[in-house]
Amino acid sequence: MKVDYMAQSQSVTYPHVFELKKLTRDSDEHWETIEPQIQQFWHKAPKELQHRNYEHEGCIITVDINWQPLAARLRRDYVLLQPLRENTAPVKDWLAKVYRPLRIRADVTVSGTNKFCSYEWYPTFFLDTFVHEVFLIANLSVPGSADFYGAAIARPQQRHSTEVRLSAFAFDVGWAEALDGNWPSLQALPRELVCKWFKALNIGYKQRAETGIERALYVLLHMARDDARIDSATWLFHGLEALVSTKVGENISGLVRRIGAILELDVSAQKRLNKRLRELYDWRSSFVHGGYAVPHPAASEAMDRRLDDHLMELHELRKFGASLLIATLQALIRKQIVELRFDEQLVTTTIDT
Incomplete structure (x- = not known):
């Protein structure tokens, strides 16, 4: 759908909501080591993950997102689950609290005009692109820190949302296994180092990879x-x-x-x-x-134990x-x-x- 958003102004801000539906890790392995570092990462989220400028065919697109609600939620869930993990006391209604979705405000400002800026999808595309950047930077810094599987990007009064399916499982399990002494060895890296490296790559909104x-x-x-x-x-x-x-x-x-x-x-x-x-x-x-012995899409190990191995x-x-x-x-x-x-x-x- 094409709408004339830019007719009256050369700079328009479009509010969005980034909804996270999965904030727990897939396992509790090494929770006492991994989760405090995840909390620390989001508590002091680098500015590169909060503010991003893109230039596209005469337009400057600015994306702003505040990750503090995520940092606060991770701290709360950690405190909530600690008695359960240590078997010290039962916690009432912990399941509903931990699995409750989190909605984070994000703004996209488009300055200038081009042949794309009047389309509804245009500002959302850049927020989606930024979310993918954040996923990579966060997980290369602290493996497992950004699990955006089942997340969604939505605009107020917009019927359809943009689904984000980015699971941090490979990062999370890789770091947990490294802490068990297995190789290859993943580790937490200084966020400044990762941000500097990623910025130097200058990938931007590139839709086809050009380098290895x-x-x-x-x-x-x-x-x-x-x-x-x-x-x-x-x-x-x-x-x-x-x-x-x-x-x-x-x-x-x-x-x-x-x-x-x-x-x-x-x-x-x-x-x-x-x-x-x-x-x-x-x-x-x-x-x-x-x-390759192709398994049935239903993949029921109970019905065919050969599938286990x-x-x-x-x-x-x-x-x-x-x-x-x-x-x-x-x-x-x-x-x-x-x-x-x-x-x-x-x-x-x-x-x-």
Whole structure:
């Protein structure tokens, strides 16, 4: 629908509501370590996550969102659930309180005119884009801190809302497993470091990735929308290959060498990485080239116990692949690397004359 919003003014502010329907983590693993850091992140949310300017064909679009209601809600839920977790006292009506949606005000101001600014979807597009940025920055800073699965963006008196399906499960479970001593090792990073790195990438509202790092980040967003399917193995290899500039389908050893260089892995660690990547690659190949035993969409393990091992193996390999991709991006952030180039060298031995 096209409406003449810009007819009377060159600068118009459109109020929005960002509704979060899921504020709890998928598990309580390491809650005493992880959740205080999540609270701290949102309590002092960097300005880069509260205010964003975009320039688009003659218009300046400003997005403002106040995350303090989220910070307050996370603190309240933490206090509410602590007695339950420590088995010290029952809490009345905790379930209804914890699962109650949270509505956050967001404003989008459009200054200037172009051929798109009179459409209803235009300001909402930039808020949606910013939410995706926030998801990546927050979860690369404190894994699992921004779970926007089932969230929605709406305008007052507007019938339809924009659904946001971004699950932080891969980040959350990856960090929890790292705290258990497993590898790849995810960790919390200084928010200033992540914001500086992301700003230097200058992705903006770009709809098609142009660099390996951009492609890897977009892969994470695609997986966050639905990471429970076999094609996630294909997405993971696309992200890893793009990130370290190996060709699609190139041998695993090249991928291992380049990831090993970024993560500074010793020979023993590279051998373990090689083994796990080959296992994941077998799943990818069976799906892409045939041979994959496609499960029924209903996926009832109770009706066919053979599905148990199938789903568990895929789940474990998918977790490994996602953690590897995230850990590699975090390594680039720590080193503030925004562009990768690998130069092959020819080493020769000549006959003495």
